Amino acid sequence: LLIVMNHSKQCRYYDLQWIINNYTTVNVKLDEIINLNDTTRFYPGVYPNSVPVSIHMTARPPILFETKCNPEVGVSFGGNPLVFLHNAYPLRINEFHIKELQTGKLVDTLSTDILAFHQDVAEFHFDDFQRLLHISGCTLSCHRLKTNHMDLRSHLSLELVYHIDFKQVFEVDNITETSPQVSKRGRVIKRKKPTASVYEDFVSAVQDLDYENELELLYAVVTVPQGDNTKAFLCFLDDKDGQIDNVIPIPTWDPSGGNNIYYELDCILHLVQVPGRNTCHYYRLRRDINS
Numbered sequence: 001l002l003i004v005m006n007h008s009k010q011c012r013y014y015d016l017q018w019i020i021n022n023y024t025t026v027n028v029k030l031d032e033i034i035n036l037n038d039t040t041r042f043y044p045g046v047y048p049n050s051v052p053v054s055i056h057m058t059a060r061p062p063i064l065f066e067t068k069c070n071p072e073v074g075v076s077f078g079g080n081p082l083v084f085l086h087n088a089y090p091l092r093i094n095e096f097h098i099k100e101l102q103t104g105k106l107v108d109t110l111s112t113d114i115l116a117f118h119q120d121v122a123e124f125h126f127d128d129f130q131r132l133l134h135i136s137g138c139t140l141s142c143h144r145l146k147t148n149h150m151d152l153r154s155h156l157s158l159e160l161v162y163h164i165d166f167k168q169v170f171e172v173d174n175i176t177e178t179s180p181q182v183s184k185r186g187r188v189i190k191r192k193k194p195t196a197s198v199y200e201d202f203v204s205a206v207q208d209l210d211y212e213n214e215l216e217l218l219y220a221v222v223t224v225p226q227g228d229n230t231k232a233f234l235c236f237l238d239d240k241d242g243q244i245d246n247v248i249p250i251p252t253w254d255p256s257g258g259n260n261i262y263y264e265l266d267c268i269l270h271l272v273q274v275p276g277r278n279t280c281h282y283y284r285l286r287r288d289i290n291s
Contacts, residue, residue: 001064011069014061022061026054065101078124078132079145083107083156085122085132094120094136098145098158108158110143112136117202126211127239131161133218138166138204140220142242162242166222166235167204169244200225207232208261217245221261223253230255234268252281 002014028034030045042049069075070087077084081100088095088109095111110122110132118137125131125142134141142161208221218237223230232253236246250270253259257274268283 005069005071009069009071011067011075012063013065015064019055019057019061023055023057025056067099072119073121076123077101078129079156080130081156083145085110085124087120087122096120096122096134098132098156100156107145107156110134110141110158112139118205121209127213132158133209135206135209138206138222138224140164140166140206140209140237140242164237164242164244166206166220167200167224169235170222170224170233203230203255207259210263211239212263212265214265216240218242219263221250221259223255232259234261234263248283248285252279 002016002019003011004014005011026034028044031043033041034044035041044050065084067075067084067086070093073087075084075086079098082102083098084101085096085098087093088097092111095109097109098107099105100107112120112134120134120136122132122134125133130145132143132145134143141163143158144161146157146159148155148157203223203225206220206222209218211218216239218239220235220237221232222235223232225231230253232250234248234250235244236248237244248268250261250268252270252272254272254274257272259273260271262269262271266285268285270281270283272279272281
C-alpha cells in the first residue's frame, strides 16, 4: 500500500503494486546487467548498487480507501467481514469509530469519559483480528466483534471481554502491603482516602502494550504515582480474560526521559534516553521451578 496524508489529515490508500506495474519506466531484475547509457552499466542489488525504481505518474491512480486520520493513532484494519478503526479526529480525539470497509457504514464506537492527559489508543489485537484493545489513561479494555443475525442480514457489534483499571489494582496492592496504624489506646486509625489529583491523573497511564505469542500473554507497562515519585511496573496479563498473572517493578524508570521496554520470554530490556545519555538496562527473570 501507498499511504498519502494531506494537510487536512485526509488519508488516502493506493495500490502500490498497481502503480509500479503501470508507471514504471525502467524494469530491473536482480543480478541482471542494466545499461543506463553507452558508458554506464551495473548489476542492481550487487553491492554497492541498490535496486533502482523509476516511476513516472502521468495521472492520479485509483483510490482504494480514504478516511480522516489522526496521525498520532493511525488507522487499523481487522474483523471478518473487514472493518476499519479510526479516531474521530479532530472533534473527539478520545472517540474511535469502527466502520465497514466496503460501505463506510458505522458499526460501533469506542469512547470513554475518562479525563486523561494521554491520547487514547485503540487498535486490533496483535494475534486476533476479531478483538480490539483500547487504552485510555490507566485503563485497558478488550472488545470483541460479534456478528448478530437479524432479518436475514448480519450486523456487527462490539461486546466487552474485560476491563482493567490499573489504578485500582495498585491501590489494592498498597493497602494490603501497608500495616494499619494503631493509636496509643489500641484503636485502628482510619485515614480518609485522598481524591485523585491532577498529578496522579498525569502520571497514571498505560505507557505501552505488547503481546508475547509463545506464552499467549499481553504485557503492559504501567506508571503510577507513589508519593512524589513515579513508579513503573511490567504487568503480565492472561490474553483470554485479562487476569493479571504477575507484576514486576521497573526500578530504572526515568520520568524525565524517554523509556522503551522490550520483553522476550525471560528477558527484559529497558532503554532510557535522557539529554546527553543513553542507558540500557538488562533484566533476567528467575522462574520458580515448583510453580
